Amino acid sequence: MSALPKAKLDATQARLAALSAPEAPGWTGPARNAALERVETLGLPAPRDEYWRFTRPASLVQAEAPAAEVYTSSDTPIFDGIDRVKLVFVDGVFDAGASDDPALAGVTIERLQAAQTTDIHWARDLYGTLEARGQTPVARPLAALNTAFATDGVLIHVTGRAERPVSLIYLHESETSDAYLHHVVKLEAGAEMTLLENGPGAARMNMVMEVELADRAAFHHVRAQGRDHQRRAATHVFARLGSESTFKSFTVTMNGVMTRNECVLELTGDNATAHVAGAALGDGDFHHDDTVFVTHDAVNCESRQVFKKVLRNGATGVFQGKILVKPGAQKTDGYQISQSLLLDGDSQFLAKPELEIYADDVACSHGSTSGAIDETGLFYLRSRGIPEGPATDLLTLAFLAEAVQEIEDGALQEEVLDRLRGWLERRRH
């Protein structure tokens, strides 16, 4: 740790001093110790770090979570119309009373806190493993910090086709809560499941999810981050894909002064497919960062990154996306698009799209744009009798469509569209 610059060293030590490791880590102990060493070696993110050029890490790193007012509303929460197995966490602590009985054919669901003390566990070889792999070539110290200090989470083992989605609901009730949740999902060959996540979770939430997909497995992930405007979140999703497996993740983010969502995907089996997409709508002091790293290390794989951000009143959107094609990863089909719709002149979008290719028979494309509402289109809609507000919303939804269409399930897509429409309508007056 001594090799770190002084400011970084001090900040890292201050953060570590305020955290305590679980008393009975069981089989997660070695992984937690190794992760702690990683944090000490790497240091926590600091303002001058290249990977944090567009996002100030201070509020995610400082010892105390900045207070976040709890938002109360009578609105129906998202996914309410979906038949699912609900698992509820309040400020980062599992609430068995509020959760469904986690019985689902083809799926075993356990709480990390309880399962880590059992003698033998399937998650032993996975907990912290994908996170550790994801530390190169770019360090993600907040994820290592999570592995070391996670207090709760779920371990999901999927052996068949889950007939209902598993839904993680994150409630926020304390203004100063600081949550560390770590989930591990393992899908056996040919297994299939949908995982939903929603809610702010805490004043500050650090979430890590590691997803291991065996051959022909399929994992669908739809996440909604929203509501409490002052909440902060740093999330990491790590996934490793086997042959012919499919990984699809979509996140909608509305409100939140600080969100950093990292997604680190490794395609290690031939003919795998990985899609990661996001729609973010920000108003005022909203700061949203999508950081994606996709590594192609097998033949004939397809990856897609589709990120769209609607920004107004000085909101900031960030996108850092990379496609790395390793030697031998021939026939790779990689696509990346990041776009922002700036509804006024005060908002900004910062993007850093990257391709790094070491194979010669690949098709990779990327694009990044920033623009305002198309005035000609707006006039066309208005000339047909659609008032300016609804016409602007229609064009905004059209802008987001490419990302939202990444959600395969029609009912889930509709749930998300509903939220987007609501957000736009509330801001029309």
Add this chain to the structure above:
Amino acid sequence: MLEIKNLHVKLEEEDKQILKGVDLTVEAGKVHAIMGPNGSGKSTLSYVLSGRDGYEVTEGAATLDGTDLLELEPEERAAAGLFLAFQYPVEIPGVGNMTFLRTAVNAQRKARGQDELSATEFLKVIREKAKALKIDAEMLKRPVNVGFSGGEKKRNEILQMAMLEPKMCILDETDSGLDVDAMKLVADGVNALRDEGRAFLVITHYQRLLDHIKPDVVHIMSDGRIVKTGGPELALEVETNGYADFLEEA
């Protein structure tokens, strides 16, 4: 129905006068045509009437059944019964043609205090009208005008007109980019909408569209003014002799 008096319009961004005193009255049930060379102000007139940004009315008035059009937002003009078929229909990626049409129809119904059409009612009406214009289900599902051919775009304009049932229809060079068959289809669509309570203002360079949509009155526009008004024979005169004679008269 439509009354334009001494209309003077300049571009907002530059000090350029486009319309220099247009006087025009279109009565209910009639078809008027405006012909004129490029740059005479025909398209500007259609945009100013429908409320597009970028133009400044410096003098004059335009009313639709007594309502001052120039005071209204574009959507209010539409709800009042004005429709412009665009010379270049706009492509709107991501918005389905059907969604667009239903939103437009219901927005206008709402503005007029009528009940919105249900999905089923709407579907029934649109299927019938689309069929007459040879617009198939596929075209209705696609994003508005995206990937449409020139002819498809113009038919789509006429479909919108048929669905919205405006009382004053302005057709801005609807014949441009159409082959003979497509022009016939579009003209049939327009003719089907002709009735006592509806008026048309057809803007065109050429006489050929007027073979299919027979006008009651033809105006020649030049340098921001109507320089001559007559019957259908005026269009034939233009076809034979060009605009030069009229320009000299002006």
